[in-house]
Amino acid sequence: MTTKTLRTGGTARGGGLSVRYEPRALLGVLGLLVLSLGAAVVLIGSGDFPLAPSDVVSTLLGNGTPVQEFAVMDLRLPRVLVGVFVGAALGIGGAVFQSISRNPLGSPDVIGFGQGSTVGALVVIILFQGSALAAAGGAIVGGLVTAVAIYLLAWKRGVHGYRLVLVGIGAAAMLTAVVHYLLTKGQLVDATRAVVWMTGSLDGRDWDQFWPLFGVSCVLLPLILGHGRALRMLEMGDDAAYALGVKVERTRIVLMGAAVLLVAVATAAAGPIVFVSLSAPQLARRLTRSPGPNLAASALMGTAVLLVADWVATHAFGERQLPVGVVTGVLGGCYLLWLLVSERRAGRV
Structure with a gap:
């Protein structure tokens, strides 16, 4: 194998395979x-x-003692692994939607998909008094149905990025109203359970939540990463992507379907942990300073943000532990305000 390294990038060749890389992006991924x-x-x-x-x-x-093995392997490891894969799913899902919409606001928790999953779970909890597993299934179904509805409403000779964002924001507002209505219709016990689920938390997560999340991630994460080049072409516009040989509509549907399912499964596993999918891709781009969707960096940034936020939630307030969704909501809300101001100054909103 021979390797050629440039100041701003490099190309590795061997066995007929050529892979281009950028040192800063590679170092950023390794750091994350x-x-x-x-x-x-x-x-x-x-x-x-x-x-x-x-x-x-x-x-x-x-090599641990029996007590250490019980604390680590049975109690804490599954909780942390759920956080790892939920963060990765939210980060890469946000990167896909922001690239397809070509808009930093094109995040699943801004354009309605997260709210759709929440409505699906609340319907199961409040109207049918369903179990935790049934609520998880409701979250997945709600997210998928919402995604199909938003896609169809945004369709007009293709899906334009700003149209998708605007339709999604409208759908998110309507779904939020549905959430509030469902909470008023539920019995006190069911409404309390629904509010706890809506907060988004890793508390109590065990192997039962991890294995389905792990199985879906093992299928969908490689699928999305394998479409990274096509997604990068889509960022240049449909006409340019067509000219470069990308089957635009099929690629868009595959990527959106995979991203929606990832976000829905992550929501089912840990509740609606907000703003990770909004902030992680943008933070990854600022770290790598690399064009394109930065899928691997976004996934790792989502994991890092969620794990650090979970540590803050459990340690920064003394004995009073907070759900991780509270911390990501506060930090993400501040980031969203900054992003809106930046976009307005740039004349894009």
Whole structure:
């Protein structure tokens, strides 16, 4: 194998395969990976039975005491793994929608898909008193139905980015009203349970939530990453993508379907953890300073943001622990205001 390195990028060739890379983007991805792994180890070691990072690593490698193995493998590891895959799903889902809409506001939790999942779960909880598994199924169905409806409403000889965002914002407002209506119709116990679910939290997550999330992620994450080049072409516009050989509508439907399903499954596993899918892709772009969707960086940024926010939620307020959705909501709301001001100054909104 021979490698050619440039100041701003490089190309690795070998066996007839050529892969272009940018050093800053590669370093950014590696830095996010290290940050995510470090945050995961710290979270696993946190709690009423604290463990040093070295003890956590030793236990994960099978060298811990029985008490350490129970605390790590049975109680804390599944919770952290759910956070890892939920963050990755939200980050990469947001990157897909922002690239397809060519708009930084084109995020699932801004254009209605998150609200659709919430409505689906609340219908199961409040109207049918369904179990946690049934509520998860309702969240997935609600997200998919909402995505189809928004896509059809935004269709007019193709899906224009701003039209998709505007239709989605309108749908999000309507679905939010439906959420409030459902809460008023429920019994006190069901309404309380629904509000707890809506907050978005990793508390109590175990292997039952992890394995379905892991299975879906193993299928959809590689599918989306495999369409990274086509997605980058779509960012240049439909005509340019057609000229470069991209089957625009089929690619758009495949990517949107995969992203919606990822976000819906993540919502089913941990509740509607807001603003991660909005902020993670934009933060990833600012870190890598690389054009294109930055799918791998967005996924790792989503994981890092969610794990760090979870640590803040459980440690920054003394004995009073908060759901992680509260922290991401506050931080993401501030980021959204900054983004709206920036877009307005640039004349784009």
